[in-house]
Amino acid sequence: MDGDHACCEGALAAGCRFVAGYPITPSTAVVERFARRIPRVGGVFIQMEDELASSIAIQGAVWAGKKAMTVTSGPGYSLMMEHIGLAVMTECPCVFVNVQRGGPSTGLPTLPGQADMMQARWGSHGDYEIIALCPDSPQECFDFMIDAFNLSEQYRVPVMFMMDECIGHMIEKVTIPEADKIDVTPRNYTKLPPDQYLPFKPAENMVPEMVKAGDGYRIHVTGLTHDYRGYPVMSADCQEELVHRLVNKINRNEEKIRHIIATDIEDADVVVIAYGITARVAVDAIALARKQGVKVGLLRLVVVWPFPEAVIRDLANKGKALVMAEMNYGQIYYEVERCAQGKVPVLLAGHGGGDVHKTEAIAEKIVEANKCLS
Amino acid sequence: MSAGSQDTKRKIKLTLPEEEIMSPGHVACLGCGASLGMRYALKALGHKTMMAIPACCWAVIDGPFPYSAAGVPIHHSAFETAASTAAGMTHALSQLGQDDVTTMAWAGDGGTFDIGLQALSGAAERNDNLIYVVYDNEAYMNTGIQRSSSTPHGAWTTTTPVNHYRKGQKKNIMEIMVAHRIPYAATANVAFPEDFIRKLQKAKEIKGMKFIHLYAPCPTGWKHATDKTIEIAKLATQTNTFPIYEVENGVYKINRKIKNPKPVAEYLQYQGRFRHLSDDEVAYIQSEVDKNWERLLKLEQAFGEE
Numbered sequence: 001m002d003g004d005h006a007c008c009e010g011a012l013a014a015g016c017r018f019v020a021g022y023p024i025t026p027s028t029a030v031v032e033r034f035a036r037r038i039p040r041v042g043g044v045f046i047q048m049e050d051e052l053a054s055s056i057a058i059q060g061a062v063w064a065g066k067k068a069m070t071v072t073s074g075p076g077y078s079l080m081m082e083h084i085g086l087a088v089m090t091e092c093p094c095v096f097v098n099v100q101r102g103g104p105s106t107g108l109p110t111l112p113g114q115a116d117m118m119q120a121r122w123g124s125h126g127d128y129e130i131i132a133l134c135p136d137s138p139q140e141c142f143d144f145m146i147d148a149f150n151l152s153e154q155y156r157v158p159v160m161f162m163m164d165e166c167i168g169h170m171i172e173k174v175t176i177p178e179a180d181k182i183d184v185t186p187r188n189y190t191k192l193p194p195d196q197y198l199p200f201k202p203a204e205n206m207v208p209e210m211v212k213a214g215d216g217y218r219i220h221v222t223g224l225t226h227d228y229r230g231y232p233v234m235s236a237d238c239q240e241e242l243v244h245r246l247v248n249k250i251n252r253n254e255e256k257i258r259h260i261i262a263t264d265i266e267d268a269d270v271v272v273i274a275y276g277i278t279a280r281v282a283v284d285a286i287a288l289a290r291k292q293g294v295k296v297g298l299l300r301l302v303v304v305w306p307f308p309e310a311v312i313r314d315l316a317n318k319g320k321a322l323v324m325a326e327m328n329y330g331q332i333y334y335e336v337e338r339c340a341q342g343k344v345p346v347l348l349a350g351h352g353g354g355d356v357h358k359t360e361a362i363a364e365k366i367v368e369a370n371k372c373l374s
Numbered sequence: 375m376s377a378g379s380q381d382t383k384r385k386i387k388l389t390l391p392e393e394e395i396m397s398p399g400h401v402a403c404l405g406c407g408a409s410l411g412m413r414y415a416l417k418a419l420g421h422k423t424m425m426a427i428p429a430c431c432w433a434v435i436d437g438p439f440p441y442s443a444a445g446v447p448i449h450h451s452a453f454e455t456a457a458s459t460a461a462g463m464t465h466a467l468s469q470l471g472q473d474d475v476t477t478m479a480w481a482g483d484g485g486t487f488d489i490g491l492q493a494l495s496g497a498a499e500r501n502d503n504l505i506y507v508v509y510d511n512e513a514y515m516n517t518g519i520q521r522s523s524s525t526p527h528g529a530w531t532t533t534t535p536v537n538h539y540r541k542g543q544k545k546n547i548m549e550i551m552v553a554h555r556i557p558y559a560a561t562a563n564v565a566f567p568e569d570f571i572r573k574l575q576k577a578k579e580i581k582g583m584k585f586i587h588l589y590a591p592c593p594t595g596w597k598h599a600t601d602k603t604i605e606i607a608k609l610a611t612q613t614n615t616f617p618i619y620e621v622e623n624g625v626y627k628i629n630r631k632i633k634n635p636k637p638v639a640e641y642l643q644y645q646g647r648f649r650h651l652s653d654d655e656v657a658y659i660q661s662e663v664d665k666n667w668e669r670l671l672k673l674e675q676a677f678g679e680e
Contacts, residue, residue: 023520050489
């Protein structure tokens with residue numbers, strides 16, 4: 001099956017039973033599959049009137065007690081930004097899938113891009129942190145969609161599932177395990193009685209417990225700055241406490257959320273950092289550069305946000321030159337450069353999207369980075 | 375007999391403006407109703423026309439610039455913004471003193487009934503001086519046949535698969551627009567170009583917001599033979615499925631009253647998207663068509679010409 005279909009199956013396996021979506025290439029196949037599949041498992045797919053509606057309908061479904069997601073691509077993702085901010089503020093666990101295409105604006109509807117990575121992080125206004133995952137195969141679309149839902153429940157945060165057109169339309173074998181072998185995180189509903197429960201009082205992991213509509217709890221959920229009760233409080237003190245926690249419940253758990261796949265980096269002089277489809281091209285580029293005698297390894301970022309700063313710092317401290325390969329002109333690159341703190345050369349193998357990298361383009365950067373070391 | 379002989383020269387009376395502004399070589403599918411619609415619209419409005427086209431089939435049909443087929447300036451805008459883009463254009467043209475230029479927003483049913491409704495409502499409420507044409511092919515065809523709120527009851531689409539086909543009537547966009555009290559709203563059908571062109575020419579002379587709901591079959595999405603476009607479009611009106619009427623300053627006028635309307639089944643039968651329907655469903659669709667027609671007749675009785 002292709003990545004779009006695997007994404008749908010992964011969501012179903014993770015327990016998602018409500019999907020709101022709107023047609024947009026190259027993500028449409030996801031909702032088309034949901035339209036056929038989700039009624040069979042007792043779920044609901046609604047085709048909404050636009051992406052604004054899709055991105056908020058899922059939050060209604062979450063507060064009513066279901067796991068929910070929406071899926072879109074560039075222009076639709078832009079429309080969803082306000083509601084991503086709302087999901088952050090109300091700590092609404094849900095998943096936003098973005099099958100990235102070339103942008104800005106209409107861009108390249110049928111061709112790949114990886115240029116929505118910064119938008120995924122901070123596209124909505126205000127200060128916050130989210131979690132973003134990048135699969136590089138249909139199998140990973142299945143597997144990591146489950147991770148995406150689990151992380152959204154663990155941290156009560158909207159999780160961005162950042163596919164790209166190549167991964168979405170790529171057809172590969174996908175193995176779906178038996179249901180009892182799939183690890184699904186249930187929603188963390190409170191055990192406290194209504195008179196003791198505070199909807200936004202954080203537990204030890206900085207994440208508050210949830211309730212759902214109809215359980216007899218009287219709560220208030222708002223996009224306004226709020227206290228533990230969820231009541232609006234217009235003060236700098238309350239803002240500081242709340243936003244500080246929203247940011248740090250992700251940042252301070254970065255190590256736990258971290259998902260990187262390192263290949264041959266121990267003895268490497270140069271490390272290529274990549275995510276999504278570009279990580280697959282990087283594998284060929286690394287083989288090419290190794291033939292030319294460069295000791296080079298690959299660091300694949302599955303979780304891109306929160307950014308694994310410590311890992312990059314460690315590579316820089318060990319003196320490894322870094323090559324960031326991504327389908328944009330430097331979104332994660334500047335993160336890498338920031339973490340390298342000028343200790344090692346950091347090179348960008350980037351382009352504007354529309355096609356995967358040429359293997360040689362990444363290989364050349366590897367060789368160049370190696371030369372910078374000597 | 376010589377070719378120029380006065381006696382034998384047959385005079386052909388053309389019922390449509392002769393000049394072709396839209397050129398051949400566009401990239402629409404075979405049998406596309408929307409491309410016919412544009413051809414007629416430009417014949418009616420002439421060269422001094424500027425268009426706003428959002429994401430829709432026509433954003434593609436025109437062809438990649440410089441190979442564009444429309445022959446007049448187009449502003450390609452975001453999905454939800456046909457009416458807002460056109461509003462900006464018409465206000466700027468007015469400031470520039472170019473009141474002889476017609477501004478037309480040209481959008482599909484998804485970009486009008488769904489995502490573009492807010493922008494459309496805003497332009498209507500402000501009574502911005504533009505013509506808004508929705509070419510209605512009853513689904514998101516450009517992304518590959520997903521249902522819209524214009525998809526009729528019973529229709530298959532990829533997001534309303536056969537087991538879960540679309541239930542419920544399509545949104546009545548005309549009543550929504552009439553409720554905005556705009557000076558002119560009309561339905562038209564690509565099978566009746568004289569009527570469509572007359573309406574556009576009338577709209578061109580009216581200041582303020584004009585809305586035309588154009589019925590435009592889509593062989594690709596409706597699963598019908600590409601040479602049946604006109605026949606199916608005609609049947610839509612001959613069965614009262616898509617009545618042809620106009621509302622000018624609140625006054626209703628049905629332009630085509632069918633003496634003996636054909637059964638709706640005749641209209642449905644040519645289209646693969648309705649193939650799964652049971653006789654009961656077809657009877658239900660017939661009853662809804664009859665009800666809607668009765669309602670329209672009553673509106674004309676109540677709010678028609680004195």
